[in-house]
Amino acid sequence: MTNTPRTTDDAESKPRTFVLASRASKLAQIQTNIVLDALRAAFPSLSFDTSFMSTEGDKNQSQALYLLGGKALWTKELEIALKEKTVDMLVHSLKDVPTVLPDGCEIGAILEREDPVDSLVVKQGLPYKKLEDLPAGSVVGTSSVRRVAQLRRAFPGLQFMDVRGNLNTRLAKLDAADGPFTALILAKAGLVRLGLGDRITDDLHAPVLYHAVSQGALALEIRTDDSQIRGLCEALIHRETQLRCLAERAMLRKLEGGCSVPVGVTTSLTHEESRPDGLKRSLLHITGCVTSIDGSLHVQEALAETVQNPEEAEQLGTRLATLLIDNGAGGILEDISRDREKRANEAKEKER
Numbered sequence: 504m505t506n507t508p509r510t511t512d513d514a515e516s517k518p519r520t521f522v523l524a525s526r527a528s529k530l531a532q533i534q535t536n537i538v539l540d541a542l543r544a545a546f547p548s549l550s551f552d553t554s555f556m557s558t559e560g561d562k563n564q565s566q567a568l569y570l571l572g573g574k575a576l577w578t579k580e581l582e583i584a585l586k587e588k589t590v591d592m593l594v595h596s597l598k599d600v601p602t603v604l605p606d607g608c609e610i611g612a613i614l615e616r617e618d619p620v621d622s623l624v625v626k627q628g629l630p631y632k633k634l635e636d637l638p639a640g641s642v643v644g645t646s647s648v649r650r651v652a653q654l655r656r657a658f659p660g661l662q663f664m665d666v667r668g669n670l671n672t673r674l675a676k677l678d679a680a681d682g683p684f685t686a687l688i689l690a691k692a693g694l695v696r697l698g699l700g701d702r703i704t705d706d707l708h709a710p711v712l713y714h715a716v717s718q719g720a721l722a723l724e725i726r727t728d729d730s731q732i733r734g735l736c737e738a739l740i741h742r743e744t745q746l747r748c749l750a751e752r753a754m755l756r757k758l759e760g761g762c763s764v765p766v767g768v769t770t771s772l773t774h775e776e777s778r779p780d781g782l783k784r785s786l787l788h789i790t791g792c793v794t795s796i797d798g799s800l801h802v803q804e805a806l807a808e809t810v811q812n813p814e815e816a817e818q819l820g821t822r823l824a825t826l827l828i829d830n831g832a833g834g835i836l837e838d839i840s841r842d843r844e845k846r847a848n849e850a851k852e853k854e855r
């Protein structure tokens with residue numbers, strides 16, 4: 504047997520292994536494996552691996568999300584690893600990705616969306632199916648100010664309470680015999696991906712509840728200077744989801760909201776025509792709303808436009824945000840940031 508000496512050249516010609524990274528929660532791992540399977544199917548000769556880590560949002564389970572504010576709670580640690588090149592691609596729920604990315608990072612692909620609606624999950628053993636069925640005073644758990652603000656309008660008799668933790672933790676809190684909750688509102692996509700879709704008793708649609716920007720869609724975040732991985736990402740782009748989500752994110756960016764402001768949205772894309780030059784023109788509808796935390800004020804606007812590319816989709820979202828701001832959303836958002844500052848200061852005072 505001959506001994507082949509290992510030269511530097513050999514090491515360098517060793518094929519690159521692309522490392523996909525995400526949060527360590529069960530849902531994040533399932534989502535990463537969805538992407539891993541798609542990449543392996545599209546590029547059978549390439550080598551992929553995964554890496555999981557916890558983020559500030561996972562570690563800080565006690566503070567209300569509303570007070571933690573619009574920081575990059577779920578993405579920052581991952582983006583550091585991406586920039587240090589320990590990993591090559593981040594798999595996110597696009598909903599959790601801030602609308603402005605750090606320098607050197609970009610979205611490489613937005614994948615086909617699950618149903619973006621929010622769903623009702625009722626405590627095990629209780630007979631209720633819909634929010635309408637819940638007795639007055641029932642406690643509904645959600646950590647989203649968007650859901651609380653909109654649902655207070657439609658269901659003034661219900662009580663809403665913060666519930667934190669990953670999806671399995673929240674369901675355990677719901678089902679606990681001595682727990683306060685009668686039901687939870689959760690994103691349908693997360694429940695379905697976790698195989699918990701059978702716990703859903705109802706889906707909540709607009710105009711009762713507008714979903715979060717980009718809810719239900721997965722996104723891949725990459726280094727701007729990594730053209731090789733950008734090329735791989737392109738194979739996973741779902742055009743319809745991409746155009747819808749980019750419009751939604753452009754709206755939120757202009758409203759200067761993070762994941763924790765009461766901004767809701769719905770979009771739809773209808774294919775109008777394939778033109779002789781090969782470009783597709785699609786009609787993009789977007790309805791957006793901003794609701795005050797107590798549900799007393801609600802501003803809602805809608806626009807529709809034919810779009811041919813991501814830039815035009817973003818322009819539509821930005822225009823909708825301007826319309827919302829001009830029609831009262833600006834005041835609602837200012838009140839919220841004043842209130843958040845006040846509460847954050849009170850919390851700091853308490854610590855002293």
Ligand SMILES: NCc1[nH]cc(CCC(=O)O)c1CC(=O)O
Nearest residue numbers: 596598689690692693718719720
């Ligand atoms: N903020 C938590 C979060 N981020 C993404 C999802 C669900 C999956 C998705 O929207 O893609 C959830 C859970 C929830 O809101 O119920």
